[in-house]
């Protein structure tokens with residue numbers, strides 16, 4: 001990963017680059033951003049820049065020996081610490097560790113903007129708890145006692161330190177108090193409130209905002225060659241979350257809105273037979289499509305709310321959908337819509353925690369039917 005691969009965040013890139021120029025690199029930095037912010041890619045690009053032997057004004061050269069290793073995430077002076085569940089029954093610890101790292105590198109190569117859910121599905125551990133274990137903290141200390149192999153710096157990139165086992169967190173704290181020379185800690189977190197205050201106070205905070213709509217739109221149309229009209233829709237749905245936006249590229253809009261209106265119709269009519277069938281079909285889809293459908297539904301519900309609030313001229317929805325949305329908004333009130341949003345969000349929450357998709361959708365449908373059309377016996 002290089003800075004040029006990451007849209008937006010110019011201010012942060014600039015600051016990171018300048019800190020190296022000035023020779024005052026903080027030994028512990030916390031890249032903090034909400035779910036969907038580009039804090040991990042930025043930390044990765046920063047490591048590439050730090051190791052580069054021929055740094056340019058705005059980015060790593062991308063061509064030197066260290067760069068060619070960094071972009072494959074195999075630089076020996078970049079250590080990755082990340083949460084993981086049990087990946088298999090192998091008893092050989094060394095082999096397990098090597099496998100994990102290899103898998104994590106492939107994940108970064110394939111989904112550099114991925115989140116924790118993407119990571120757990122990548123190695124097939126969706127149904128297991130993830131953690132950065134106590135052993136992992138011992139590993140950190142062990143590898144820090146070694147001098148850098150090739151680079152001037154030894155980088156310890158801790159992704160999602162909020163998943164540190166408490167004793168691992170204490171171990172980390174000790175190192176942060178007295179860091180070995182030329183060691184740089186990059187903590188990449190979505191939830192600062194879950195970190196120990198003492199860890200927070202020892203790190204320099206780099207706040208990474210979500211992408212602006214314009215930045216996301218340019219990325220989609222120029223880098224991903226998405227057609228402008230479709231890009232606009234995706235930008236609206238993704239709310240600055242690049243990872244989400246990339247997933248939405250493959251979602252068929254027409255099919256999704258067809259699905260949504262049929263679902264709402266069946267809820268309104270209290271057609272439980274239909275709703276059961278819908279839930280069964282939903283169950284057959286892969287996790288990503290299920291999630292996308294619900295996110296898409298949320299966006300249409302939000303659009304209905306905007307219409308009710310008299311902001312219908314924003315006109316993000318077009319043609320046939322507009323007509324159906326109009327019909328739906330007649331049936332609803334602001335209170336009902338808020339309740340619907342809550343229920344769909346709740347369904348997404350349970351889906352992301354790997355409940356049965358069929359049960360989740362059917363259960364939400366029953367509750368939605370009561371909300372949308374309470375007068376029907």
Ligand SMILES: [Zn+2]
Pocket residue numbers: 051052053054055060061062063064065066067
């Ligand atoms: Zn280079």
